[in-house]
Amino acid sequence: MAKQERAIRTRRAILEAAGAVFDEHGYMSTTIAMVLERAEVTKGALYFHFASKEALARAVLDEQVPFGAVPPQPCKLQEIVDMTFVVGQRLLYNSLLRGSVRLAVDQETPSGIDHGAPFRQWAQALTRLLELARDRGELLPTVKPSETVELLVGSFTGIQLMSRALTDRADLADRLAVMWAHILPSIAVPGLLPGLDARADRGARVLASLEERAAS
Amino acid sequence: MAKQERAIRTRRAILEAAGAVFDEHGYMSTTIAMVLERAEVTKGALYFHFASKEALARAVLDEQVPFGAVPPQPCKLQEIVDMTFVVGQRLLYNSLLRGSVRLAVDQETPSGIDHGAPFRQWAQALTRLLELARDRGELLPTVKPSETVELLVGSFTGIQLMSRALTDRADLADRLAVMWAHILPSIAVPGLLPGLDARADRGARVLASLEERAAS
Incomplete structure (x- = not known):
C-alpha cells in the first residue's frame, strides 16, 4: 500500500x-x-x-454532505427526495454520520466550533439541485428554492431527532414519507406528482441499487 | 400570602x-x-x-405545552398556526421553555429521563385541535390528523434548532412562516387559505393581544 x-x-x-x-x-x-x-x-x-x-x-461536522450521495435522476426533485431517504437510511447504521449529526444538534457543542456548518453545507448542495429543478420546469412558479431548502433541512433535522427520541429512529423513513406527502404538492408542478417516488422504502431501494452497481 | x-x-x-x-x-x-x-x-x-x-x-420537560396557550379562534387551523408562532416568540426570551427544549433535544439527556415526553404531549394537544378542525370541515379529506401533527412537531423542533444554530433564533418567525406556506396548501380546504394568517409577525401580534386582554 x-x-x-x-x-x-x-x-x-x-x-x-x-x-x-x-x-x-x-x-x-x-x-x-x-x-x-x-x-x-x-x-x-x-x-x-x-x-x-x-x-x-x-x-466530523464536515463529513455530512457526502452521505447524501445518490445516483443522478432525470427529475431533480426525485434526486432531492432520494437524498433525504438515503441519509435517513444511513443514519440507522453509520456512526460517523450519527456523531456528526449529534455535534450539529447538541447545544453543548462549544460556540468556537462552527456547528452551523453542516446546515449551511446541506442548504448549499440542495439549493443547487433545486435551482436545477426550477430551470427544468419541475417547480411551481411560487417556489423560492433557498426558502424551500432551508425548510427541508430544518424539518429533516427535527424529524430525525423526534424519531430518535421516540423510536430510536425505527420510524424515520415513515416520517420522511409524511414530510414529502405534505411538501411536494406545494412545490412540484402537478403533472410531476404521480411519477415521484417518496414512499417510506425509497431509501432502502436506492441504497440496494447503489450496492448492485458497485458489485457489478 | x-x-x-x-x-x-x-x-x-x-x-x-x-x-x-x-x-x-x-x-x-x-x-x-x-x-x-x-x-x-x-x-x-x-x-x-x-x-x-x-x-x-x-x-422542566413537562412545562412545554402550557407555553402554547393562545386565544381560541373560530378556525381551529388558525389556532394551531398561532400556537407555533407564539411558542417561537416565547422561545426568544423564556429560559424555562428554552431549558425544556434543550433537555428534549440534546442527546446527552440520560435515557432514564423520558425526553420524548414533550414530543408526545405536543402531539396529543395538537391532534385534539386538528381533529376538531377536521370535524368542522377545515381539512382536505386526505389529511390524517395524527400524521400531520407528528410532522408539525418534528419540523418545528428542527426549524427552531437550525434557527438557533445559525442566527440565535433571530429568524425563527420567518422560518415558521415558510413552513406554513408549504404545509397549509396540503392540509386546508382551498377556500380557507386566503383567510389564514401565517405571516412572520403573527406570534408578536397574538402575544400583544393577550397582554392587552390581561391588562384590561
Whole structure:
C-alpha cells in the first residue's frame, strides 16, 4: 500500500472512531484517548491528522454532505427526495454520520466550533439541485428554492431527532414519507406528482441499487 | 400570602431557575447547587418540591405545552398556526421553555429521563385541535390528523434548532412562516387559505393581544 493511501485510510479510521465516540458521549465527555482506543492508531498518527479535539469535531461536522450521495435522476426533485431517504437510511447504521449529526444538534457543542456548518453545507448542495429543478420546469412558479431548502433541512433535522427520541429512529423513513406527502404538492408542478417516488422504502431501494452497481 | 400560594410561587421560581441553568449548561453539567443559587431558595425548599436533579429535569420537560396557550379562534387551523408562532416568540426570551427544549433535544439527556415526553404531549394537544378542525370541515379529506401533527412537531423542533444554530433564533418567525406556506396548501380546504394568517409577525401580534386582554 502506498504511503499516501495508508495515510488516507488512517485519517478515515480516526474520523469514523471519532464520530462513534461523539455519537455515544457528546462533545464534552469525549477525550482524545477514547478516540485513540476506538481507532486503534497511535497518538502520533492522530495528531499528525488532527491537532486537537476541536479539529476532530470540525472534521466530523464536515463529513455530512457526502452521505447524501445518490445516483443522478432525470427529475431533480426525485434526486432531492432520494437524498433525504438515503441519509435517513444511513443514519440507522453509520456512526460517523450519527456523531456528526449529534455535534450539529447538541447545544453543548462549544460556540468556537462552527456547528452551523453542516446546515449551511446541506442548504448549499440542495439549493443547487433545486435551482436545477426550477430551470427544468419541475417547480411551481411560487417556489423560492433557498426558502424551500432551508425548510427541508430544518424539518429533516427535527424529524430525525423526534424519531430518535421516540423510536430510536425505527420510524424515520415513515416520517420522511409524511414530510414529502405534505411538501411536494406545494412545490412540484402537478403533472410531476404521480411519477415521484417518496414512499417510506425509497431509501432502502436506492441504497440496494447503489450496492448492485458497485458489485457489478 | 397564604401558605399554599407561597409554595406554588417557590416551586415556580425553582422551575424557572432550573430551566435557565439547563438551557445554559445542559443536563450533565447542571448541579442542584447551581439551581439553588439561581433560584435564591434554601436547599430544604428545593428538596421539598423536587427529590433530585432527575425529578427537576422531568418537571422542566413537562412545562412545554402550557407555553402554547393562545386565544381560541373560530378556525381551529388558525389556532394551531398561532400556537407555533407564539411558542417561537416565547422561545426568544423564556429560559424555562428554552431549558425544556434543550433537555428534549440534546442527546446527552440520560435515557432514564423520558425526553420524548414533550414530543408526545405536543402531539396529543395538537391532534385534539386538528381533529376538531377536521370535524368542522377545515381539512382536505386526505389529511390524517395524527400524521400531520407528528410532522408539525418534528419540523418545528428542527426549524427552531437550525434557527438557533445559525442566527440565535433571530429568524425563527420567518422560518415558521415558510413552513406554513408549504404545509397549509396540503392540509386546508382551498377556500380557507386566503383567510389564514401565517405571516412572520403573527406570534408578536397574538402575544400583544393577550397582554392587552390581561391588562384590561
